Amino acid sequence: NAGVTQTPKFRVLKTGQSMTLLCAQDMNHEYMYWYRQDPGMGLRLIHYSVGEGTTAKGEVPDGYNVSRLKKQNFLLGLESAAPSQTSVYFCASSSPRTGDYGYTFGSGTRLTVV
Amino acid sequence: GQQLNQSPQSMFIQEGEDVSMNCTSSSIFNTWLWYKQDPGEGPVLLIALYKAGELTSNGRLTAQFGITRKDSFLNISASIPSDVGIYFCAGQPEKRFGAGTRLTVKP
Numbered sequence: 365n366a367g368v369t370q371t372p373k374f375r376v377l378k379t380g381q382s383m384t385l386l387c388a389q390d391m392n393h394e395y396m397y398w399y400r401q402d403p404g405m406g407l408r409l410i411h412y413s414v415g416e417g418t419t420a421k422g423e424v425p426d427g428y429n430v431s432r433l434k435k436q437n438f439l440l441g442l443e444s445a446a447p448s449q450t451s452v453y454f455c456a457s458s459s460p461r462t463g464d465y466g467y468t469f470g471s472g473t474r475l476t477v478v
Numbered sequence: 479g480q481q482l483n484q485s486p487q488s489m490f491i492q493e494g495e496d497v498s499m500n501c502t503s504s505s506i507f508n509t510w511l512w513y514k515q516d517p518g519e520g521p522v523l524l525i526a527l528y529k530a531g532e533l534t535s536n537g538r539l540t541a542q543f544g545i546t547r548k549d550s551f552l553n554i555s556a557s558i559p560s561d562v563g564i565y566f567c568a569g570q571p572e573k574r575f576g577a578g579t580r581l582t583v584k585p
Contacts, residue, residue: 368520397573406484406566406577407521422573454520465509465528465570469520 366390370455370470377445377477385440385473387455395458396438397422397467398430400451407454413438445477484567484576491557492584499579500551501567509570510543510550515578516563524565525552557583 368389377383387396394415399407399422409422413432427449429441438457442449452474456467484501491497501510509528513521525536527543527550534541540553554561562583567576 399575404487404577407568407575409573412573456520460570464526466511466523466526467513467521467568469522471518471520 368455368457368468368470370453370473372473373471374474375476377442377475379445379447379477381445382441382443383445383475384442385453385455385475387438387440387457387470389436389438389455389457389468391457391459391468392435393457393459393468394435394461396432397456397458398428398438398440399454399456400424401454401472402451410440410453445475447477449475450477451475482567482569482574482576484579486579487577488580488582490582490584493557493559495557497554497557497561497581498551499565500549501569501576502549503569504548506547507569507572508547510541511568511570512539512541512550512552513566513568513575514563515566521566554581557581559583559585 371386397412398410408424411430413419416435419430431439452472454472455470458467481504512524515521525541530547532543538555564578564580566578
């Protein structure tokens, strides 16, 4: 059971470049999330999805877009990367409709924007 | 949005000591969750709390959901070196995390 898989694990971008982070889960979870983690600030929610074809903004959505075309995949896009987007990005999934509110996290993508 | 305050920010303890950390919220939560993050990995769920006053254990870990539904604490008894990491609290349904408590255990 792979759980939540994130690709790539590391990436260096130049300012203004674009990229897509991929998250895949094999647990049939309805909800999926993208968080960013910065030193001393914990995890901040970027966007989330409560089901295939639906997305919603979180606490820090500016500069990011997401898509959930398939239940098992949640993509995070950066259209024009900025140094402020240097961070570690975590994808997570959960199944609150079954009464389980705990998240399963991926191992993260470390992004550096220069 | 709701603020989730976690304390302490960091702890340096001797192996064998007990540890206590807590989270407080400006508003009511329906669920409290505690996670641990090892270096280079994503957080892993330790304990989930769903009812006010609930006290739940997982091995040497014990967590409680505060009666006011605005706070929760996590205790670790008889710490060992592998307890090292960052501990996060999280509240639902707001999907917010605390800033984390970084635990260092000296052998």
